[in-house]
Amino acid sequence: MAETIHGYLADDHRRLDGLLDRVISDAETIDAAAYGQFRTGLLKHIAMEEKIILPAAQKRRGGAALPVAAKLRLDHGALTSLLVPTPTASVVAAIRAILKLHNPLEEDPGGMYDQCEELAGAEAEQILQQLRDARDVRVVPNVDGPHIMEAARRALARAGYDFVL
Numbered sequence: 001m002a003e004t005i006h007g008y009l010a011d012d013h014r015r016l017d018g019l020l021d022r023v024i025s026d027a028e029t030i031d032a033a034a035y036g037q038f039r040t041g042l043l044k045h046i047a048m049e050e051k052i053i054l055p056a057a058q059k060r061r062g063g064a065a066l067p068v069a070a071k072l073r074l075d076h077g078a079l080t081s082l083l084v085p086t087p088t089a090s091v092v093a094a095i096r097a098i099l100k101l102h103n104p105l106e107e108d109p110g111g112m113y114d115q116c117e118e119l120a121g122a123e124a125e126q127i128l129q130q131l132r133d134a135r136d137v138r139v140v141p142n143v144d145g146p147h148i149m150e151a152a153r154r155a156l157a158r159a160g161y162d163f164v165l
Contacts (some may be wrong), residue, residue, distance in 0.1 A: 001140075003128060004117055004124070004128070005065055005113060005116055005117045005120065005124055005127055005128050005131065006107070006113035006114060006116075006117050007051070007079065008108075008128060008131055008132070009045070009048070009049075009053070009106065009113055009131070010106075010107050010113065011043050011119075012041070013045075013099075013107065015043055015102050016038060016041050016099075017099070019034050019037050019038035019041060020034075020038050020092070020095070020096060021152075022034035022100070023035045023038060023087070023092055027089060029070075029091050030087050030088070030092070035087050035092075036139075039083050039139060040136055040137065040139050041152060042079065042095075043080070043083065043137040043139060044134060044135075044136050044137050046076045046079065046080060047134065047137050048131050048134045049072070049076070049106075049112075050073070050076060051134075052127065052130050052131060052134065053103075053112070053113075053116050053127070053131075054066065054069050054072070054073075055115065056119070056120065056123075056127050057069075057112075057115060057116045057119050060119040060120065061119065064165065066112060066115055066116075068105055068111075069112075071105065071159075072102070072105060072106070072112065074103045074158055074159035074160070075098055075101075075105075075159050076155045076159065077155045077159065078098055078152075078158070078159040078161060079095060079098055079099070079102075080155075081151055081152040081154075081155035081156070082094055082098075082150050082152055082155075082156075083095075084093050084142065084146050084151075084152065085142055085143065085144050085152065086144050086150060087142070088141040088165075090163070090164060090165050091165060093163070094156070094161070094163040094165060096152060097153045097161075097163065098159075098161060126134055140143055149165055152165060153165065
């Protein structure tokens with residue numbers, strides 16, 4: 001059976017979930033190597049959705065975004081903001097909580113991945129190849145400070161989340 005857009009992206013979710021599970025081995029210890037792989041992978045995954053999947057769907061809808069696109073973009077902004085500071089147990093817990101709610105919006109039957117697959121039609125293989133060819137996102141070192149955490153709190157609030165960081 002040929003690989004699908006849905007299958008490719010859902011498999012990447014599972015890979016990222018596995019890395020995230022390795023990040024915290026106990027209540028406070030962060031596995032820096034696993035977190036680095038997770039951070040790079042999540043940023044690439046978000047970029048694939050923002051630069052390939054969502055625009056392709058919008059194009060095939062005559063310029064109208066998918067109804068779920070605004071929520072997904074707010075979640076992506078919140079997740080991205082949490083990847084800026086050095087990870088802590090509370091930051092990782094917030095990322096995990098967002099992904100637990102976010103991923104079903106994409107993966108569940110009738111979710112964003114199914115909608116994009118259907119809209120792609122005969123061009124699905126071309127879009128899938130763009131996903132396969134997507135490059136890693138350039139990742140800069142973590143940045144800390146009160147302004148960084150305040151920006152993260154604002155991004156979380158815009159997306160409808162209220163976590164203690």
